[in-house]
Amino acid sequence: MQKGVVRKRAPAPLSEYGRQLKEKQTLKMQYALRERQFRNYVKKALLLGRKGSGNALELLMRTLERRLDSVVFRMGMAQTRAQARQLVTHGHFVVNGKPIDVPSYQVELEDVVSVRPSSLKKELFKNIQLGLKKYQPPAWLELNSEKMEAKMLREPTLEEASATVELPLIFEFYSR
Numbered sequence: 258m259q260k261g262v263v264r265k266r267a268p269a270p271l272s273e274y275g276r277q278l279k280e281k282q283t284l285k286m287q288y289a290l291r292e293r294q295f296r297n298y299v300k301k302a303l304l305l306g307r308k309g310s311g312n313a314l315e316l317l318m319r320t321l322e323r324r325l326d327s328v329v330f331r332m333g334m335a336q337t338r339a340q341a342r343q344l345v346t347h348g349h350f351v352v353n354g355k356p357i358d359v360p361s362y363q364v365e366l367e368d369v370v371s372v373r374p375s376s377l378k379k380e381l382f383k384n385i386q387l388g389l390k391k392y393q394p395p396a397w398l399e400l401n402s403e404k405m406e407a408k409m410l411r412e413p414t415l416e417e418a419s420a421t422v423e424l425p426l427i428f429e430f431y432s433r
Contacts (some may be wrong), residue, residue, distance in 0.1 A: 277430035279421045287421070288321050289338055294361070299431045300335055313428060318418035323409075325350065326360035330406045332400060333392035334385055349376040364409050371406030 271279065298320050306313030319417045321327060326342040329350060335341035341360075346349065348358045348426060351373050372382055382405065391404035395417050399408045 274430075276423075277426045280424075280426040280429050284321075284420070284422045284424075284427060287338070288324070289342055290388065296431065298428060303428060303431070312415070314424045315415045317424065317427075318362070318415050318420055319412050322413040322418050323364050324360060325352065325357060325362040325370070326410070327363055328364045328398070328407070329396055330371065330409050331395055333389050333394060334372070334405075349373050349379075349382075360376060366411065368411055369406055371404065 281295075285292070287401055288295075290298075290308060298317060302313045302317035302320065305311065305316050310316065315335050322331070326338060327334055329345055330338045330341040335344055345360045345362075346358055349372060350370060352362065352364065352368055352370050354369075356373060376382055384404060386402065389400070390406070392400070392402070394400040394407065395413065397409065397411050397413045397417060399409070399410050
């Protein structure tokens with residue numbers, strides 16, 4: 258071996274806890290949530306799942322997808338969830354005609370999410386409108402690209418949420 262050469266060892270495989278933590282952090286970061294808020298969503302999904310209201314995995318993903326910032330992202334109004342969150346907090350959206358600037362607001366069935374009329378004049382939304390003509394929203398949203406609004410037709414399913422993580426590991430992490 259040459260003098261001054263340091264060999265690197267291969268990283269050790271992740272422990273079970275490490276895998277659970279990694280999956281949790283990944284999903285938490287995808288939705289740009291803080292730990293306490295994410296933990297509350299998981300606990301609520303577990304509680305409702307035990308009460309027989311449905312599959313806890315699906316309940317968690319529905320709750321995350323029904324957040325206003327996620328709906329705005331799925332509408333195609335933003336390129337990232339972070340951008341969608343910023344647009345919501347800056348007050349560019351109305352739900353059923355009422356201005357909402359809370360990203361965690363839960364959109365309900367038949368709610369109409371639209372761009373605030375005063376915001377439609379902004380250059381950003383004029384550019385977005387051009388891109389929406391080619392955009393295909395998820396099946397649970399009905400998008401009207403002319404009016405820059407979308408209606409929530411039904412609850413999103415687990416498959417439509419397209420989770421890129423192993424959800425059971427997240428529930429195992431929190432059930433310690």
